[in-house]
Amino acid sequence: MATPTERLENWDEFEIGAVLKSFDENGNYSRDHSKTYKVADWRVEKPVFNRDICIDCDMCWVACPDSCFIVEEVVNKRGKKQANIVGIDYDHCKGCAVCVEVCPTPIKSLLMFPEFEDNNNALANWPKKEKKDK
Amino acid sequence: MKNIGNLKEFATTPDRFQGGHRLCPGCAHSIIVREVVNATEDDIVVSTATGCLEVCSSIYPYTSWDVSWLHIGFENAAAGISGAEAMYKALKRKGKLPVDKPAKFLAFGGDGGTYDIGFQSLSGAAERGHDFMYVCLDNEGYMNTGGQRSSATPVGAHTTTSPRGRISYGEKNWKKDLTMIMSHHGCPYVATAVPSKWKDLATKAAKGFDTEGPVFLNTLSPCTTEWKFDPADTIMISDLAVDSCVFPLYEIENGTKLTITYRPKNKIPVRDYLGAQGRFSHLFKKGNEHLIDAWQKHTDEYWEYLQRREEAGV
Numbered sequence: 293m294a295t296p297t298e299r300l301e302n303w304d305e306f307e308i309g310a311v312l313k314s315f316d317e318n319g320n321y322s323r324d325h326s327k328t329y330k331v332a333d334w335r336v337e338k339p340v341f342n343r344d345i346c347i348d349c350d351m352c353w354v355a356c357p358d359s360c361f362i363v364e365e366v367v368n369k370r371g372k373k374q375a376n377i378v379g380i381d382y383d384h385c386k387g388c389a390v391c392v393e394v395c396p397t398p399i400k401s402l403l404m405f406p407e408f409e410d411n412n413n414a415l416a417n418w419p420k421k422e423k424k425d426k
Numbered sequence: 427m428k429n430i431g432n433l434k435e436f437a438t439t440p441d442r443f444q445g446g447h448r449l450c451p452g453c454a455h456s457i458i459v460r461e462v463v464n465a466t467e468d469d470i471v472v473s474t475a476t477g478c479l480e481v482c483s484s485i486y487p488y489t490s491w492d493v494s495w496l497h498i499g500f501e502n503a504a505a506g507i508s509g510a511e512a513m514y515k516a517l518k519r520k521g522k523l524p525v526d527k528p529a530k531f532l533a534f535g536g537d538g539g540t541y542d543i544g545f546q547s548l549s550g551a552a553e554r555g556h557d558f559m560y561v562c563l564d565n566e567g568y569m570n571t572g573g574q575r576s577s578a579t580p581v582g583a584h585t586t587t588s589p590r591g592r593i594s595y596g597e598k599n600w601k602k603d604l605t606m607i608m609s610h611h612g613c614p615y616v617a618t619a620v621p622s623k624w625k626d627l628a629t630k631a632a633k634g635f636d637t638e639g640p641v642f643l644n645t646l647s648p649c650t651t652e653w654k655f656d657p658a659d660t661i662m663i664s665d666l667a668v669d670s671c672v673f674p675l676y677e678i679e680n681g682t683k684l685t686i687t688y689r690p691k692n693k694i695p696v697r698d699y700l701g702a703q704g705r706f707s708h709l710f711k712k713g714n715e716h717l718i719d720a721w722q723k724h725t726d727e728y729w730e731y732l733q734r735r736e737e738a739g740v
Contacts (some may be wrong), residue, residue, distance in 0.1 A: 392658065393659065
């Protein structure tokens with residue numbers, strides 16, 4: 293990832309009208325697209341995703357301000373298209389915790405952990421279901 | 427018109443506004459933008475007025491948009507998009523563009539670029555009847571430049587140009603009712619929306635894309651920085667705004683037919699909405715309680731007015 297200062301060209305190398313092209317000739321994201329820029333250093337806490345508890349309601353997908361939820365398109369039992377959450381794009385997550393707030397499962401399938409915590413470690417320490425006292 | 431369906435289906439739409447932009451963590455702007463641009467499958471041309479969205483999604487040399495995007499001044503987002511639309515129509519008539527591939531025109535503006543500075547161009551574009559949709563991202567102030575007041579700022583809100591203090595209680599004027607003003611322009615479709623009610627917003631956007639003529643969508647966009655709440659509460663604050671009827675959700679077709687699209691099951695007091703935000707914290711101090719009562723009275727009256735108008739069908 294080139295820093296913006298390294299990327300800046302001389303005045304006679306600008307494209308006319310300062311046009312930025314999102315895609316290159318092959319249809320991939322070009323170097324001008326912000327997908328190639330990382331904002332990961334903004335966050336102090338990161339969300340960790342627990343696939344075992346997730347019910348694929350996709351509330352986190354719609355509420356994420358940074359389009360960080362990677363979805364996979366599958367066809368469900370009724371033959372309809374459906375998006376399953378696969379994981380989190382940690383390059384673009386800013387750690388706002390909106391996804392954790394909107395997660396509807398009784399034990400959240402998304403929780404915030406400190407940035408240095410290992411993901412596998414976090415999954416092992418996931419809160420367990422509390423047994424009800426009768 | 428794209429069928430929005432349920433969220434599992436909607437989430438299969440490929441995103442057209444990507445991450446890597448520099449909006450604040452928890453900003454509602456990008457939630458609204460994603461819900462709006464994903465509500466159509468046609469090609470879209472977007473123009474954006476100066477504001478948080480423009481500044482953060484196009485920091486040179488990066489862009490966050492997967493669609494054609496145009497930035498012009500603070501005051502002429504609607505003028506720019508109406509020019510693009512007129513050119514598109516002319517080129518199509520001359521046979522220089524494919525006829526079977528429709529394109530939609532969309533403009534985004536903050537509340538400064540819509541309520542105050544860009545109002546003349548928006549009013550002109552609506553009057554001329556261009557086929558475009560204008561989405562106002564209303565965060566109730568000039569939040570990009572440090573939180574000055576705008577004509578969208580409600581009474582009692584603390585901003586840097588209407589500060590709270592020993593004598594002042596913050597902003598003195600009520601919010602301008604721009605949605606009604608735009609409906610009286612004779613726009614075929616005008617609606618209000620919030621990011622938390624995603625289906626309501628996406629359906630309204632899809633309906634707006636489908637409507638021929640100028641469409642205005644007013645969306646409340648909670649601002650974590652200047653409304654002073656925790657970034658994680660963005661969705662909760664916009665839920666509070668609709669459940670307390672501070673920002674009622676309705677749509678007006680052809681300037682007359684008003685429909686309320688969301689009725690809160692339990693109407694919560696306005697106090698809860700105000701208390702959740704740091705910019706209203708001084709209203710709860712001694713001597714300012716009358717403002718909360720005024721807020722409640724104003725909100726109830728407006729909600730009553732909307733219900734009466736829906737019943738009467740005028």
